[in-house]
Amino acid sequence: MKQITLGSTGIQTPQNAFGALPIQRVSTEEAVKILHRAYEGGMTFFDTARAYSDSEEKMGEAFGHMRNKIYIATKTAATTPDEFWRQLETSLHLLRTDYLDLYQFHCVNQCYRPEDGTGMYECMLKAKEQGMIRHIGVTAHKIGIAEECVASGLYETMQFPFSYLSSVQELHLVEACSRQNMGFIAMKGLAGGLIHNSKAAMAYMTQFDNVLPIWGIQKISELEEWLSYMENTPSMDEEISAYIEKEKLELTGDFCRGCGYCMPCPAGIMINQCARMSLMLRRAPSAGWLTPQMQEEMKKIENCLECGQCIKKCPYELNTPELLKKNYEDYKKVLAGEVSVN
Structure with missing residues (x-):
């Protein structure tokens, strides 16, 4: 070294x-x-x-x-x-x-x-x-x-x-x-x-x-x-x-690093996990991502206020509400068995 x-x-x-x-x-x-x-x-x-x-x-x-x-x-x-x-x-x-x-x-x-x-x-x-x-x-x-x-x-x-x-x-x-x-x-x-x-x-x-x-x-x-x-x-x-x-080919573009600087969310969304759920399902496979508790956390995305606070706070200047929506749609497909993450 x-x-x-x-x-x-x-x-x-x-x-x-x-x-x-x-x-x-x-x-x-x-x-x-x-x-x-x-x-x-x-x-x-x-x-x-x-x-x-x-x-x-x-x-x-x-x-x-x-x-x-x-x-x-x-x-x-x-x-x-x-x-x-x-x-x-x-x-x-x-x-x-x-x-x-x-x-x-x-x-x-x-x-x-x-x-x-x-x-x-x-x-x-x-x-x-x-x-x-x-x-x-x-x-x-x-x-x-x-x-x-x-x-x-x-x-x-x-x-x-x-x-x-x-x-x-x-x-x-x-x-x-x-x-x-x-x-x-x-x-x-x-x-x-x-x-x-x-x-x-x-x-x-x-x-x-x-x-x-x-x-x-x-x-x-x-x-x-x-x-x-x-x-x-x-x-x-x-x-x-x-x-x-x-x-790099797999992870180029906008993705949430999970730093948490955008939190707390007024709608109670666990942004630092939910905004990168698609990546975590594929790169860190765990039954824990699909538990009833985590499903409830992901469902909170439906209540996003579109207030823009997370966008202002994000150090990477991500469009966080859009990321949340994309991850939620993918998550629902995984739960329904339409998409495999194995």
Whole structure:
């Protein structure tokens, strides 16, 4: 596994990092066990966020006694200076540390700049001056906002969804970061669960010297799969390249990544599952998708208000109501036995 340097931060770490969003779904005991094993297996970069419920607290429990051995990145979704400082103090307390290696504006809808009237970038500068944070980063889901942040030269890292299903525009974003000596942190490397071949996913990332993938992990079995690549790192050979090209043909165009930023839905629709049901039925076959409970969830699509809230919230700018309708029609055909998903 090659070591990469995360842009101008100087942070050097294996190109195989830990995304700590999923550990909010397991017990503290299990989370600590997973985090310790990740470190023992060679991972040194751990990414979390204030928004991930108790993820920071669990990381603090795991690493509070060995702070200097790892890199910690977290995020703030604050939009006012007062909230910025409250969230930063909370993160430091829960992570049991007096500094963060990387502090990121979380899922921004604008590129914060000095003297833009918000005071947000000035907060980052002050926190860095006081030694509370060491590097300033940003995360985004909308490509236009991400491009603006990169072009600004104000940030040391960009975190953005990136996988072998990414578009040419997203590849250009990675290249722009490289030219700016800006670290690129790849989230959603498995495209929200649509990619099942971890070997292909890892091989794809190794092509980029400035990309650090953070894999969302909540089970030891998942972790061991990623750790196995520390010694036996897959590379883009002909077989994997052909496999990825086949995947791209199946998953090109608009599809829901399941991020959930569109929720809650005023009509109570479970958008992050229902809007991609057709893909899940075929790529992750499970009797659970066809249970009476899930049928009731899908039926809620009939009550869509066409309010457009989900369209406005979608970071991928999808026509979500239209996706919901298409998935519902396909779902009904599967239930009726008109379409086979085996």
